Amino acid sequence: MPCTLPAMPRTSAAARPSAHDAALAQRIGERIREARRRGGLTQQQLAGDRYTKAYVSALETGIARPSMVALTYLSQRLGLPPSHFLDEPHPAWSRLEVDMHLAAGEWQAAADGYRTLLQDQLDEPGRAELLRGLAESEARMDHGREAIAAASEAARIFGALQRPADEALSRYWLAYGLYESDNEADARSLLTALLERVRGGLAVEPDFELRLLMALAAVESRSGEHARSLSYLEAARGMAADLDDRRRATFLFSLAVSYRETGDLEAAIRSGTQGLALYRASGADLESAGIENDLALAYLAAGSVERAREMAGQAREQSERLGDDRLLSAILETEAQIALAAGDREAAPA
Known part of the structure; x- marks a missing residue:
């Protein structure tokens, strides 16, 4: 039966502050203070109802460097353009803007920005960080080949610099690119090696082991090793309690797929329904459609054809609205299976 697998979990690391970043923050701060004093405002008055005196x-x-959103707000209150507080267009500030695109889910804008910055970035540490950001952007857009190229180079540089945690994150995105390129064997090998290093004491990010387990589950599910996929998810279950709603929904989606593929339909429907509620609450429409499609398959396997039709219909409406052709193709296959089960051969493909 058709199945839209949940993507491998996605993780990103913020850029490390450099001495150059600190100097930039100092210059911006001095200009904010000068403008505030000229305007006769206290720090509390400048903060308004959006920020605090302590933040100003x-x-x-x-101590802190403002985001573009914060700088724009403060600039308006001071009656000055944001450019007043900055040097001429500056690579360090451009880097912040590109990182903000990535954090906001604007993948193409982030990828374009990282490529532009890479044209002028000569030092190896900065280049590696940009490449890792580019790898994440490309992976999130399902551009496996591009993610592999960027992540491979980032991992090589971080390895030479003896920055194992950064190298591990780069290798995670390399595995993601391999997964998207249908190279499950190499993705599995990389992720397994990373898991061994994390369990051996390598500190990367607080939830990195959980993400590795979920990634391995996705790889095994795609490879048809559903029992092995479920074992990874069961190992991750205790770590998932503290996730935010969206990431917990991703975990439940993976769990639902594995339960369905191993025949535990009641557990599949239970986990899928819980994940769907969390996705909807967090406004994740595309992911909601994906889990609705999987629930349709679970209900169909359980003999509840009408409920399956209802879930598939909801998924199709969402995917058509969002314009995701790949998901829509999977949903149409699901609806064809439902039509066959209902005896409606005219609605099913020949």
Whole structure:
């Protein structure tokens, strides 16, 4: 039967602050303080109803660096353009803007920005960080080949710099690119090696082991090793309790697929329904459609044809609205299976 597998879990690391970043923050802070004093405002007055006096103080002393959103707001209150507080277009600030595109889910804008910055980035540490950001952007757009190229180079540089945690994150995105390129064997090998290193004491990110387990589950599910996929998810279950709603929904989606593929339909429907509620609550429409399609398959396997038809219909409406052709193709296959089960051969493909 058709199945839309949940993607491998996605993780990103914020850029490490450099001495150059600190100097930039100091200059911005001094200019904010000067403009505030000229305007006769206190720190509390400048903060308005959006920020706090403590945050403005941290900006003015260079402890914190403002986002573009914060700088735009403060600039408006001071009656000055944001450019007043910056040097001429600056690579460090451009890097912040590109990272913000990535954090906001604007994958193509982030990828374009990282490529532009790479044209002028000569030092190896900075280049590796940009490449890792580019790898994540490409992976999130399902551009496996491009993700592999960027992640491979980032991992090589981080390895030479003896930055094992950053190398591990780059290798995670390399595995993601391999997975998207249908190279499950190499993706599995990379992820297994990373899991061994994390369990051996390598500190990467607090939830990195959980993400590796979920990634391995996705690889095994796609490879048809559903019992093995379920074993990884069961190992991850205790770690998933503290995830935010969206990531917990992704975990439940993976669990639902594995339960369905191993024949535990009641557990599949239970996990899928819980995941769907969390996806909807977090506004994840595309992911909601994916899990609705999987629930349709679970209900169909359980003999509930009408409920399967209802879930598939909801999934199709979402995917058509969002314009995701790949998901829509999987949903149409599901609806064809439902039509056959209902004896409606005219609605099913020949």
